[in-house]
Amino acid sequence: MLSPVIDGTVSAQVTRLIRTTALQAGVAPAELIRLPGLDPELLGDDLMRVPVATALRIWELIHARGVPNAGLRITAAANMGSLHVWDYLFTTGPTLRDSLTAAFDLHAAVTDPAVGFQIDDDGRLLTVRYTGIEPEPLLAATEEFALSLLLRRIREATGLPLVPVRVAFGHRARGHHRHLIDAFDTDRVDFGAPHTEFTLLDAGSLPTGTDPHLGGIIRRHAELTIASAKSAPSxxxxxxxxxxxxxxxxxxxxxxxxxxxxxxxxxxxxxxxxxxxxxxxxxxxxxxxxxxxxxxxxxxxxxxxxxxxxxxxxxxxxxxxxxxxxxxxxxxxxxxxxxxx
Structure with missing residues (x-):
């Protein structure tokens, strides 16, 4: 059961990553501290939830400073464990397909349930899809963050440098996109697509979990994390x-x-x-x-x-x-x- 404070919020872990990038971009701490939920002491609590509006405002401040490749920068800083228990859900199933299903079913551990994650596996092509809730000016950075983070976690879970056969973004192209070709190791990058997604070849059955009991423990911990979430006081x-x-x-x-x-x-x-x-x-x-x-x-x-x-x-x-x-x-x-x- 979802905690009543989950809707319309993101986790402290996601907020910490975005906030760090904002500070590195030159956003003044005073601009951030007045936003709901951004008290540094509160952000140290892994059960704390921050309003989506606060997270979007941080993205806006980053965007206003013209930070290049902001989404990819955040992914680069998101080492394993940065997103708490959710990171480890990618290794809780015997196959990549199973582990992705667990991570996506419990994605409320890190973000608003209104955000969508889907997988489509026909046995040959495995497509991972993201549906965000961000307004247009922020789409590029948030979509690039979401897809690059998912690919990073998939590579870490399988131990393989998997390369997508296709990457698609809902936002429109913004001049050159060499940074995306480098990040995803493919020049098959589309923009203005109906869905934000990437597709891997022969990846769904790759092994990701070795201990089913440990996988069950991690999933139960993620469920408890969601149920125990706390609203950041205004x-x-x-x-x-x-x-x-x-x-x-x-x-x-x-x-x-x-x-x-x-x-x-x-x-x-x-x-x-x-x-x-x-x-x-x-x-x-x-x-x-x-x-x-x-x-x-x-x-x-x-x-x-x-x-x-x-x-x-x-x-x-x-x-x-x-x-x-x-x-x-x-x-x-x-x-x-x-x-x-």
């Missing part, structure tokens, strides 16, 4: 966590929260503006959600809840809670208790 999630922590310690101020987020108060105010909000609005939002949770989940008196939210007395909380919900804290509690009963 910048606002981290802001609210810092604000709640400050509330608990009765220190909810712009200066204190900015310090907890390792930024200056001025930077925090600028970030709030970029998010279309303000310090006052976020304090109200956090107090509202935290008040609701305390009234719902604890037996604390209204006075105690008010104190935990930084209000001077219960009357201030009652006024605020009525403004948020149109009800008093006591009425909210009674309604919640009735609904639970």
């Amino acid at each position: 910048w606002r999630d981290k802001l609210h966590a810092a604000m709640i922590d400050a509330l608990i310690h009765d220190q909810v101020s712009l200066d204190v929260v900015a310090h907890r987020l390792a930024m200056s108060p001025r930077t925090l105010q600028r970030r709030l503006g970029e998010q279309g909000t303000s310090w006052r609005e976020e304090v109200e939002a956090v107090r509202h959600s935290h008040a609701t949770a305390l009234l719902r989940d604890t037996d604390l008196s209204v006075q105690s809840v008010a104190a935990r939210l930084g209000y001077t007395d219960a009357r201030a909380l009652r006024r605020a809670f009525h403004r948020w919900t149109g009800r008093s804290p006591d009425a909210f509690r009674r309604e919640h208790a009735a609904a639970e009963g």
